[in-house]
Amino acid sequence: MKLAVERLKDVAEAFHYRISRDWWGKGFADLEASGVRLDGEPEFEVRARALGEKVYIEGEFEGFLEAECGRCTKRYRHALRDSFRLVLEPLGSDRRPADPEGMEALERSGMCLGEDLETGWYRGGEIELDALFSEVISLEIPLQPLCGEECAGLCPVCGSIRSEENCNCEDINPASPFAALASLRGKREGSS
Ligand SMILES: [Zn+2]
Ligand SMILES: [Zn+2]
Known part of the structure; x- marks a missing residue:
């Protein structure tokens, strides 16, 4: 899922991405194996703009899982919803990711996320947002699925x-x- 950063303007432009079952199956195979399944196709609404050399990305994520409640064992529809916002800096000789994995990600996908998910680096005219989407989704995966806070089990x-x-x-x-x-x-x- 690509974003052409070279074409961004200083006014935010909206982009829409849909998470396919195929993509999900590759990144979240462990989750599928544990019985938590994807229900429908999650969607990302992204707004991006460029100011100077920096790229500003923000947006929302929404999707559903089918999971088993940890209290009553009933299978239920679990809503995933989150928003995100980050600033990417161009890779420079003075500013660059400290770890080799970061540099590798930059080479491969044109983007490297900082640890806080609020900053990162980019290089080239086009970046892949897959790593960002994976992170955003991962943070929303319930550790202990509950069909409702009030579930009496x-x-x-x-x-x-x-x-x-x-x-x-x-x-x-x-x-x-x-x-x-x-x-x-x-x-x-x-x-x-
Ligand atoms: Zn329950
Ligand atoms: Zn009883």
């Missing part, structure tokens, strides 16, 4: 999904404060 007694089934296990639910108190009292009485 599974009933520890009968194993049913609490948000979907109204089981009547409340009375013997060990997580209830009364049950915990009762069992504590029972233990104390037993040990005395």
Whole structure:
């Protein structure tokens, strides 16, 4: 996914990129293997302009995953959404990435990202945005997928999904404060 930096003006211009399943499969194969699948095709809206020698890039990312909730085990649609903003400097003799990987990325794709994802370098008239998109997406991948903050998970007694089934296990639910108190009292009485 390329951006012709040589054609940028000092007024921001909008660009649209769509993440294909193919591209996703290459970069996020591990995620796919773990059962988190891409749902649809994520999209990047990018605005870019050049001021002097610097290139200013900002935009938004939106997409969906199909993941399994860590609490109730239900598969659900997980929304990915983030915005980004960075400034790229041209590769110069005095200013350049310190690590060899950075120089390699510059040679290969025309762009090298700084560690903070807010700065970077570019060289040549055209850069590849793939590394940027990968980073933005990676930051949004949930470490612990949850179908909702309020997800009540599974009933520890009968194993049913609490948000979907109204089981009547409340009375013997060990997580209830009364049950915990009762069992504590029972233990104390037993040990005395
Ligand atoms: Zn859940
Ligand atoms: Zn139950």
